[in-house]
Amino acid sequence: MSGSDGTIGSAPARRRRLTPRFLVRHLLRFAVSLCVLVVASFAMIHLIPGDPLRQMLGPTAPKELVDQRRAELGLGDPLPVQFAHYVQHLAQGDLGTSFFSSQPVGDIIAQGLPHTLSLAVLATLVALLVAVPLGMWGALRTHKGRRPGTEAAFTALTGAAVAIPEYLYGLALLLVFALGSGLLPPAGLTGPSSYLLPVTALSIGPAAMLARLARVETLRELDSDYMRLAHAKRLPPLRLYARHLLPNTLTATLTMGGLLLGGLITGSVLVENVFAWPGLGQRTVEAITQKDYPVAQAMVLVYGALVLAVNFLVDLILGVLDPKSALATPRQEG
Template sequence: MTTATVEAPTSTPAAGTPGRRSNRWLVFAGRRAVRLVGSLWVLVTAAFLMIHLIPGDPVRAALGMTATLELVQARRTELGLDNPLWQQYLDFLKGLFTGELGTSTISSLPVSEVVGERLPATLELAGLAFLVALAVAIPLGTVMAALTRGGRRRGGELAFTSVSVLLAAVPEFLLSVLLAYVFGVQFGWFPVAGREGPASYVLPVLALSIGPAAILARIGRVEMLSVLGADYVRTARSKRLPSRLVYMRHALPNALTATLTLGGLLLSALVAGTVLVENVFAWPGLGSTIVQSIQQKDYPVVQGIVLVYGAGVLVINLLVDVLLAVLDPRSTIKEG
């Protein structure tokens, strides 16, 4: 008698298994990396062409009309502007990989040195403003959701919505001027210029954080109201858990996904907003430097700062995508 042998079926990772999740994360990370590299290449190319598309001679504009032709030509040769465009582009890319962003046409200092001196001040300002916005928006949105849940306190909801919309609509430049005039000039509580001591941070940080905090508070309230109506929250309430535990353990972590995602996107706008705020408060960061360089026609410095701002925005957007994927792994399914 012959005995039939039955081969065991080959097992494949099912959806939700570690192997499947690992593959999904690899695809997600790969696509995000390709997108980042492509965006960086477009940014670098646009920044390089910026100088060459500007009408006139940037060296002549920087040295002034009284500079001799010999001086202008020597300066062009020193900066490599006499080389063919393709060679300048390759030299530019090579410099980026070695940390060289060019040379200032005004001070003759390396652009990387200029950026390195001013970047910490901008990062401090943007980072503090972002933390203040989150620290105000998340508790405020949560409290307003708890107070207005189920259609209660219509007056408070209307006041909160009106004030938050108004604050979010005020431009950073106008808000900076108002804060400087009221709290710096009229009351004299805080300095209105410079970066000397903790008090000098108050007004520029407020000018940058008020708008994002108002937007995030509104989004946080809406998300919290949605979460409070979910089945698992009603189940937690039916077990007579303390309200503090219901909000902190069950509601808040689930409501933070959209708030933090939007917060990361607002961080990009907040970094760009430092340009205006720094100029109002004479803050020694990249924002005031790029405006000064534009006025002086110091285009290599402008080019380097544009690269730093653009790369910062791209990296922030990448971090937002990763954070969203960590908080909500289902968002990577479409990527796979």
């Protein structure tokens, strides 16, 4: 319907504000999830078969040396005692020291985390920038059953793109654009061009998924009353689609984009290994393979905490933006 200022929109004239109950509920959920994550990070690593000391000292190391080192590291204590020590140090901000490199785990994370986050954030932005116009284009081309061939091709191609793992995209891009043609650097971080291949590999699948969602949301909005009124007023296409259709299509797509950011943070592990990226991916795989308990536990904890934090922020944003949210209360405009 048309507003008093002559604009057209589907959102109500009331805004939402976060309530204390909403914030407390989500903070409690975040805290409980974090506690579960701490337990899971400890248990998961200790359930992996193998002896980290034998990997560190070698299979021929004398038993006396192995037992001495095990006592020094506290690995001979019962698991509940080890867990209590783990939580105690964690509460003090001490993530421990690597068994193999003797480097503080906090330093390892501080060195690699910015590179992992930059990769995930850029991939999310690229996915959104590609997906939203692509999804809207697909909806406009196929609205009301028009061009069934285009709809079938759009669905098939985006479905296939979602099904292929990110690391396979990474290997293909590496072979074609780095090892084959030499157009781009094959590994490491040597400059801005180093981002192109890993970001592309990470963003293709999410872009296809978001494009499918954007198309569905656009089709729903095209059949809404305010869009019918906008068409009846014969508004110029740019104003019609950019000013009225796009904002009302973005809510669900941006929400999913935020959730995908959390997935890309953890999903970047394999892609980072393909491109020898200086993030947390390589150290995570090495730590799990070597059973480097302090590093592996910290990596699981950091990845999980980042995903929880992203989901928490998405919930807060939805509590403000989503007019249908039952978790936030309306606030009348003054």
